[in-house]
Amino acid sequence: MSEARPRSERWAPRQVARRVWSVIALPLISILLALIVGAIVIIASQLVLPGAQFNLLLPLTAYSALLQGAFGSFDAIVDTLVATAPLVLGGLSVGFAFKAGLFNIGAQGQFLLGALASVAVGVAVAGSSPLVAISLALLAGLLAGAAWGFIPGFLKAVSGAHEVVVTIMLNYIAIAVIAAVVGGPLRQQGRPEAITPDVGNAALPILIGNSGHAGIVLALVAVAFIAWLLFRTTLGFEVRTVGANPDAARYAGMRPRLLTMLTMSIAGGLAGLAGAVVVLGVTHLMTPSFGTTVGFDSIAVALLGRTNPVGIVFAALLFGALRAGATLMQIEAGIPVELIDVLQATILLFLVAAPVLRRVFRLRGVKTGIESTETITKTYGSETVTG
Amino acid sequence: MDALVSALYGIPIVGLVFQLGGYLIAVLPSIAPGILQAATPIAFAALCGVMCERAGVVNIGIEGIMITAAFVGWYTGVLLAPSMGSVDLGLFGANLALVIGLIVALLSGVVVSALHAWLSISVRADQIISGTIINIAAFGLTGYLNNLISKTSPNGAGSFTQFRLPREVLDLPIVGWIIGMFLNQGPIAMSVIVIVVVFQVLLFRSRWGLRSRAVGEHPRAAETVGIDVIRVRYRNVLLGGVFAALGGAYLSMEATNSFQQGMTTGRGFIGLAAMIVGRWSPVGAFGAALLFSSSTALGNSIKFSLPSGDLGTILGSLPDQFYDALPYLVTIVILAGVVGRSVPPAADGQPYEREATT
Numbered sequence: 001m002s003e004a005r006p007r008s009e010r011w012a013p014r015q016v017a018r019r020v021w022s023v024i025a026l027p028l029i030s031i032l033l034a035l036i037v038g039a040i041v042i043i044a045s046q047l048v049l050p051g052a053q054f055n056l057l058l059p060l061t062a063y064s065a066l067l068q069g070a071f072g073s074f075d076a077i078v079d080t081l082v083a084t085a086p087l088v089l090g091g092l093s094v095g096f097a098f099k100a101g102l103f104n105i106g107a108q109g110q111f112l113l114g115a116l117a118s119v120a121v122g123v124a125v126a127g128s129s130p131l132v133a134i135s136l137a138l139l140a141g142l143l144a145g146a147a148w149g150f151i152p153g154f155l156k157a158v159s160g161a162h163e164v165v166v167t168i169m170l171n172y173i174a175i176a177v178i179a180a181v182v183g184g185p186l187r188q189q190g191r192p193e194a195i196t197p198d199v200g201n202a203a204l205p206i207l208i209g210n211s212g213h214a215g216i217v218l219a220l221v222a223v224a225f226i227a228w229l230l231f232r233t234t235l236g237f238e239v240r241t242v243g244a245n246p247d248a249a250r251y252a253g254m255r256p257r258l259l260t261m262l263t264m265s266i267a268g269g270l271a272g273l274a275g276a277v278v279v280l281g282v283t284h285l286m287t288p289s290f291g292t293t294v295g296f297d298s299i300a301v302a303l304l305g306r307t308n309p310v311g312i313v314f315a316a317l318l319f320g321a322l323r324a325g326a327t328l329m330q331i332e333a334g335i336p337v338e339l340i341d342v343l344q345a346t347i348l349l350f351l352v353a354a355p356v357l358r359r360v361f362r363l364r365g366v367k368t369g370i371e372s373t374e375t376i377t378k379t380y381g382s383e384t385v386t387g
Numbered sequence: 388m389d390a391l392v393s394a395l396y397g398i399p400i401v402g403l404v405f406q407l408g409g410y411l412i413a414v415l416p417s418i419a420p421g422i423l424q425a426a427t428p429i430a431f432a433a434l435c436g437v438m439c440e441r442a443g444v445v446n447i448g449i450e451g452i453m454i455t456a457a458f459v460g461w462y463t464g465v466l467l468a469p470s471m472g473s474v475d476l477g478l479f480g481a482n483l484a485l486v487i488g489l490i491v492a493l494l495s496g497v498v499v500s501a502l503h504a505w506l507s508i509s510v511r512a513d514q515i516i517s518g519t520i521i522n523i524a525a526f527g528l529t530g531y532l533n534n535l536i537s538k539t540s541p542n543g544a545g546s547f548t549q550f551r552l553p554r555e556v557l558d559l560p561i562v563g564w565i566i567g568m569f570l571n572q573g574p575i576a577m578s579v580i581v582i583v584v585v586f587q588v589l590l591f592r593s594r595w596g597l598r599s600r601a602v603g604e605h606p607r608a609a610e611t612v613g614i615d616v617i618r619v620r621y622r623n624v625l626l627g628g629v630f631a632a633l634g635g636a637y638l639s640m641e642a643t644n645s646f647q648q649g650m651t652t653g654r655g656f657i658g659l660a661a662m663i664v665g666r667w668s669p670v671g672a673f674g675a676a677l678l679f680s681s682s683t684a685l686g687n688s689i690k691f692s693l694p695s696g697d698l699g700t701i702l703g704s705l706p707d708q709f710y711d712a713l714p715y716l717v718t719i720v721i722l723a724g725v726v727g728r729s730v731p732p733a734a735d736g737q738p739y740e741r742e743a744t745t
Contacts, residue, residue, distance in 0.1 A: 041528070049535055103515060159723045164447055164515065165663075166722065168656040169715040176712035184706055299519060336534035341527025348520045352512040 025363055027304060030350035031318070035063065037346045038339060062333040069328030070321035078209035081216050082282065084320030086111075088219040089274035090298025091316050092226050093149075093267045095307040099230060100263040101243035106152060106167020107271040108295020109174035110145040114272025115279045116178050117144030119196055119286045120186055122279070126200025133202035138218075138276050145272015146265045148174065153264025157257035163264065171295070179288040186286070196286045204281040215277035220313075222270065227309040229266075239263055271295065293323070293341075300344045303351065319344065396696055403698050410694035411685075416564035418684040420571050424642065425680035426673070427576045428453065428651070431634030432658020433665065433672035434586060438627035440667060441590065442620045443603040444507055445736040447518035450655030451525030452499045452628055453635030458529040460492030460632075461639040461646040462536065464544030472544050479574045480548035488544055489636055496632025497625050499525065504624040508617060511738035530648050546644035547573040573641040575633055579673070582630070586669040599623055603732035606739045616739050631655070657714065660722045666729045675721070682717040686710035 039059035046054050055061075070080050090107050097104035104110075118141035125133040152166040183194040204213040230236035242249040242259050250256055274294055279286060297319050304318070305311030322344075326337040350357060357363070395405040432449045439446040464472075467484035474483035499521060506517040549572055557567045569580060590596035598619055601609040606616045634654065639646045657679055664678075665671025690710055693699040 041531070045532060045535060048532070105519065155719070155723045161719070161723045162663075165656050165660045166719055168653055169660075169719050172653050172715045173712045176708040176715075179711075180706040180708035183708075296523065300523070303516065336531045338527050338530035338534060341523055342531060345520050345524030345527055348516070348523070349506075352506060352516055352520060353510050355510060 026351060026354055026357060027315075027347075029357060029361060029363075030347045033350050034343050034346035038343045039063075041339070041342055042335060058333060058335075062329050062335045062339070065329045065332040066322065066325040068332075069325030071325075072328075075209055075211075076324065078212040080317070080321045080324040081208070082211050082213065082320075083324040084316045085213075085215045085219040085281070086274040086278050086292075086294045087297055087301050087316035087320050087323075088313055089222055089270050089277060090294050091301030091305055091312040092222055092309060093270035093274070094298045094302035095305060095309070095312050096226060096230070096239075096270065097263055097267040098302055098307040099243045100239045100259060101246065102153075102156075102260065102263055102267070103164055104149070104152075104167060104264065104267045104271070105164050105299060106149070106170050106295075107267070107274075107298045109167065109171035110148045110268040110271035111275040111278075111295040111298075112171075112174040112178055112291065113148040113275070114141035114145035115275030115286065115290065116181060117141050117272070118202075118276035119199060119279050120181070122199030122202030123186065123197045126198065126202060128201060130201045130205070133200070134204060134280065137199065137202040137280055138273065141272045141276025141280075142269045143272070145275065146269035149268015149271065150261060150265040153261040153268075156264070157260045175291070178286070178290055182286050182288045182290070194288050199280060199284050202280055203284050204277070211282070213277075213281035215281040218273070218277060219316075222273065223309045223313055226270070230309070235262075271298065274298070297323070297344065300348055303348055403701070406694060406696050406698035410698065413694075414685075414688050414692075416567075418681075418688045419564050419568035421684040421687065422677060422681045423568050423572060423579075424576055425683040426676040427579050427637050428634040428642075428654045429658045429661055429679055430579050430583065430673050430676035431630045431637070432655045433661035433676055434582065434658075434669055435627040435631035435634070436659050436662035437586075437590075437665075437667055437669055437672055438630060439624050440662065440735050441603045441732055442599045442623035443606060443732055443734040443737065443739070444504070444620055444624050445514040445518070446500075446503060446624065446627060447515055447656070447659065448499070448503050448521030448525075449518075449627075449631045449634075449658055450651050450653070451518075451522040452496050452631035453638070453651045453655050454529050454649070455499050455525045456492040456496045456632035456635030457639040457650060458533065458646050459495035460488045460636040461543050462488075462532070463491040464488035464640070465536075465541045468542060468544040479550065480545065481574075482544060484544035485547065485640065489640060492636040492640070493629050493632045496628040496635065498628075500625050500628025500631070504621050507738065508620050508624070511740065514736050514738075526649065529646075533646060533648050543645055547575065547641040549573050550577070575637040575641045578633070582633075583669045583673045590669060600732070603734055606734050606737075607742075610741070617741075620739070634658070653715065657718050660718045663729050663731075664721055664725045667731060678721065679714055679718055683714045686713045 042059045042062060043056065046058065069076055071077055090111060093107050093110070094104050118137040121140035122133065122137035125136050127133075128136075148170060151170060152161075152163040155161040155166055156163050182196055186196045187194050188197045204215050206213050207217070228236075230240065238249065238254045238259055239262075241252065242254060242256050242263075246256050249259075278292060278294065279290075283290075301312055301315045301319055305313070305315035319340075322340045323337075326340050329335050329339070330337055392405075392409065396402045396409070398405070432453065435449050435452070436446060464484050467487055471483040471487065472485075476482060476486065503514075503517055503521055506512045506520075507514040550570055552567065552571050557563045557571065559566070570577070590599065598609070598614050601612075601614060602616050602619045609619075610616050635651065638650050638654075643650075658672075658676070661675035661679060662672045664675035665673070687710070689702055690707060693703045
C-alpha cells in the first residue's frame with residue numbers, strides 16, 4: 001500500500017510516527033500492564049503473608065528504586081549495559097532458532113557450557129598477550145556453546161526428538177558438568193572453597209566507566225552479523241524459509257535436516273558467547289554453582305523483540321535494566337528479585353494475548369504481538385523435519 | 388555357583404556386564420520402593436501430558452503447574468497448621484491441615500491450567516509459547532513468595548507418611564519386594580497406580596475417552612458428529628492440571644515436608660519425554676517413568692554403596708555429579724532412540740477454529 005505513495009509522503013512525520021506506533025504499541029501496552037500486575041502482586045503478597053506491614057505505596061517505592069538502580073547514575077547506566085550485553089547475545093540465539101521454527105529453550109545450558117569453556121581456556125592462556133588470550137577464550141566459549149546446541153539439532157534431525165525436551169535435559173546436565181569440572185580439574189589449588197583461578201589476561205578490557213567491558217561492543221557486532229546472515233545471505237534465506245514453511249523449503253531443494261543442525265549450532269554458539277562475555281567481562285572466574293538467569297531471560301528477549309535482531313537489542317535493554325535495577329529494589333524496598341520474572345512472564349502473557357488486547361484497546365493496524373513462532377508447535381512430536 | 392559367578396565376573400569388559408547384572412539383582416529389592424517414589428512426579432507429569440495432548444493441546448507448562456501446586460500445598464499447610472495441624476486423621480500420618488493443603492494444591496493446578504487452556508484454546512496462541520510463559524510465571528511467583536516467606540522459616544503441616552506393612556510380608560522372596568514397591572508407600576505414590584489403570588481403561592474404553600481422542604485426532608470430524616471440541620479440550624486440560632498438581636504436591640507434601648525453590652528440577656519435562664516414549668498411553672507413560680526413575684534410584688544406590696570388583700572401581704572414579712545428571716542423560720538417550728516410532732495425535736498443538744455456521 002505505502003509503496004504506491006510518493007516517497008516524500010511515505011517519510012512524512014505522520015507516516016513515520018504511524019509506522020513506529022504500529023510496531024511499538026503492543027509491547028508498550030504490555031509493559032505498562034505488566035507493571036500494573038506487578039504492583040498488584042506486591043500489594044497482594046503483603047496480604048497473604050502474615051506479619052508483613054501493609055503499605056499501599058510499596059509498589060511505587062519498589063519501581064522508583066528499580067529505575068534508580070537501572071538509570072539513576074552513570075555507573076547504574078553502565079551496569080545496565082553490562083547486564084544487557086549477554087541478553088543481546090542470548091536473545092539472538094533464541095531468536096535465530098525461532099526464525100528456523102526451532103525453540104532453543106536450552107540457551108541456559110549453552111550459556112553455562114560456553115562460560116565453562118572460556119574460563120578453562122582463559123585460565124590456561126592467562127599469561128599470554130591479551131589479544132591472543134581473549135580471542136582464544138571467546139572462541140572456546142563460542143565453540144562449546146555451538147557443540148551443546150548441535151546435540152539437540154542433531155537428535156532432532158536424525159530421530160525427531162523434540163528440541164524442547166532435549167535442550168531442557170541438557171540444561172540440567174550442564175549444571176552437573178560445571179559442578180564436576182569446577183569442583184574437580186579446574187579447581188584452584190590451596191583454596192578452601194571450590195573456585196577456578198582467575199582468567200588473567202583473557203579478561204575483557206574495560207571501555208566505559210568502572211565495569212563497561214568490551215562485551216557490549218561484541219554484542220552489537222553480533223547483532224549486525226546475525227542481521228546480515230539472516231537477511232543478506234542464502235543461508236539466512238533458507239533458515240527463514242524452513243521456519244516459515246518446511247514443506248515449501250524441501251520442495252525448493254533445501255535440506256531441512258542440515259539446516260536444523262546448523263541453526264541449532266549457530267544458536268548454541270551465540271548463547272555460548274553470552275556465557276563467555278559474562279565470565280571474561282564480569283566474574284573472571286567460576287564457582288561450582290555458577291548460574292545466572294541469562295539463558296531464560298533470552299527467551300523473553302527474543303519474543304519481545306519479535307525475533308528481529310534490532311528488536312532484540314531494545315528488548316535486551318529493557319530486561320538488562322530490570323535485572324540491573326532489581327538489586328537496588330531488593331535492598332531499598334525488600335522486594336525479591338524474582339519480581340522481574342513475574343514482570344517478564346506478564347509482558348509475554350499480554351503479547352501472546354495480543355488479539356484480546358487489540359479488541360480491548362481498539363488498536364487498529366498494529367502488528368501482532370509475537371511473530372514467526374507458528375511452526376514451532378506444528379513441528380511438535382515426530383512430525384518433525386522429514387526430508 | 389560362586390566359582391561360576393567369579394569366573395563370569397573375571398572376563399575382561401564383558402565381565403563388567405555380569406557384574407552390573409549381579410549388582411542389579413542384589414540391590415533391586417531394596418531400591419524398588421525408591422523407583423516408584425522417583426517415578427511418581429514424573430508419571431503424574433506424563434499423565435497430564437497424555438490428558439492434554441490426546442485432546443490436541445500441547446502442554447509444556449506442566450513444570451510450572453507442578454511447582455505452583457508444590458508451593459501452594461505446602462504454604463496452605465503452613466497457614467492452617469496452627470489451627471488444624473493437630474487434628475490427626477489416623478491414616479498415612481495425615482492431619483486436617485495437610486489434607487486441606489493437598490486439596491488447595493490441586494485447585495491451584497486447575498487454575499494454572501485454566502490459563503493455559505484459555506491461551507491455547509480460546510486465544511489460539513502458540514501452545515508452546517503459552518506453556519513457556521506459564522513456566523516463567525510459576526517459577527517467578529513461587530520464588531518471589533518463597534523468598535518473602537523463608538525469612539520467617541515457618542513450620543509446615545508435615546508430610547504424608549508411608550503405609551507400614553508387616554515385616555513378614557516384606558521379607559517374602561520376590562513377592563515381598565514387589566508388594567513393598569507398591570504398598571510400602573505414601574498415599575500419593577500409591578494413587579498413581581490406580582489412576583494409571585483407571586485412566587488407561589477410560590481413555591480407550593469409554594465414551595469420554597473416544598471423544599477426547601477424536602478431538603485430538605480430527606477435531607473437524609468430531610465437531611461434525613456433534614462433539615463440542617472446545618469444551619472437551621477445556622475439560623481435558625483442566626483435568627490434566629489435577630494430575631500435574633498431584634505430582635507437584637507429592638514433592639512438597641510426601642517426598643519432603645517443605646518447599647524448595649525450583650524443586651521440580653525438570654520433572655515436568657522428563658514427564659513429557661515419558662509420555663512420548665510411552666506413545667501417549669497412560670500405561671506406557673507410567674512404564675517409561677519407571678524406566679527413567681530407575682536410573683535415579685540406581686544412581687543413589689551406587690552413591691550409597693559401590694558394587695564390588697572392577698565395576699565398583701570404575702563407577703567410584705566417576706564424579707558424584709555424573710549420577711546427578713544420569714536421569715537427564717537416560718531421558719535423552721531413550722527419547723532419541725524411541726521417538727521416531729512414536730506418533731503423536733494428529734491434531735496435537737493445532738488451535739481449533741469453528742467454521743462459520745451461516
